[in-house]
Amino acid sequence: MSLRRILVIAKLTGVELSRRRIALGLLTALPLAFYGSQVSRGSDAVITGGVAMAFSVAGASIFVALTARPVDARLILAGYRPSELLLGRLLLLELFGLLITGIFSAIMVFGSDPIHPWAVASGVALVALTSVPFGLAVGAVSPHELEGVLILIGVVGVQLTLYSTELAAKFLPFWGGQRLLDHSVNAVAAGAAVPANALYAAGLLALATYFMTRRAPAVGGTKRHPRELLRASRHAPV
């Protein structure tokens, strides 16, 4: 695995993402709109706004994964490893998520005056960090952007309708972040939030890796000696 390749992919993913200005603006406005619509009703606006952050980061991740899909086969054929492509995108998107986390957390801390301000930042960061593998996994399994975005709306929408104390909420990917945000305003226990989210994120990343590797060319690289390029995994009579 090459650090240079990972950084090149991260850089050019950033260039491409930065050129989707309108999409990025809309994605960033979405959680702000959720937060803004509820801020007058009380502290739960922090939970709603924080979980809705997943729209921004996971949405960007889905776009990145689906845009890259037609090119990935050629990149791997040229010599990239699927893991290098995935790590490059993961790196850039996590940085993007943390950048938005900082801005959005500051807005919510000053706007809602939570009991535990640090838990707001931690909760939003947890949502953002989980959103990247979630988006990459959804992008890996979705045939088109529409299906990917519908999955995103469905999962985040259901998470938003549930309280973090409900059993069903614990089976959704953003429960850890939701729980920390709940802790920040309602002081509920949040001990299992981080491990639960870490486990979920790892599972989603494994799913994204699996589908990416499965779709990857059977061969790749820069070998220059005679070699058997491909052999069928199962042989049929001919």
Added chain:
Amino acid sequence: MSLAVPEFEHACLDREGQPLALRATAVRKSYGGRVILDGVSLSVAAGESVAIIGENGAGKSTLMRICAGVVQPDAGAVTVSGRVGYCPQEPGLFDLLSADDHLAMFAPALGLSRAQAIERGRELLAEFAFPVHLRAQCRHLSGGSRQKLNLALALLGGADVLLLDEPYQGFDHGAYVSFWEHVEGWKGAGMGVVVVTHLLADSELVDRVVELRVAGSRLEAV
């Protein structure tokens, strides 16, 4: 019954003792129960150009993808000598990145520095009269220009076998003529060149033409 796969030393020479660039043996592929390729074999010698023709749906692009290693066959084997340069029918490009961005992205995979890749890539693009500013995003390029970038990316790292799936779609006449002049040059440099085409006129420009027939395609020399 297991498929017999040629040994390396045999795979590297054809019947006339020429070094083989590519050898596909008894390749079979089906999608959703429909057999696309059935026992297709193809050999291409180093320094030889081969055109693959056939009706729509005969499996020409599927065979190219299998030979490039992008798709796994259900049965059969493919052996190549050296690096494959693959130019797919649909240019796989990032719409929001420029030609230079693409060259920079492929650079580390091909063992080139960013500067080397951009210099070499610009030379290749200039050979095909790439007409627009290299900083233009791909979404602003014409179909022919996208295809020229597609071809340049296939050639960027240097290849021993070129698999070109209708590479000149959208080319103007000058670029089309230039393309075939380049095929002669690639042959002279010892590359094996396979071109998928619909144009019968192209059959005059290659060493050998093979036809894929629909429904359980098999290759036949024309």
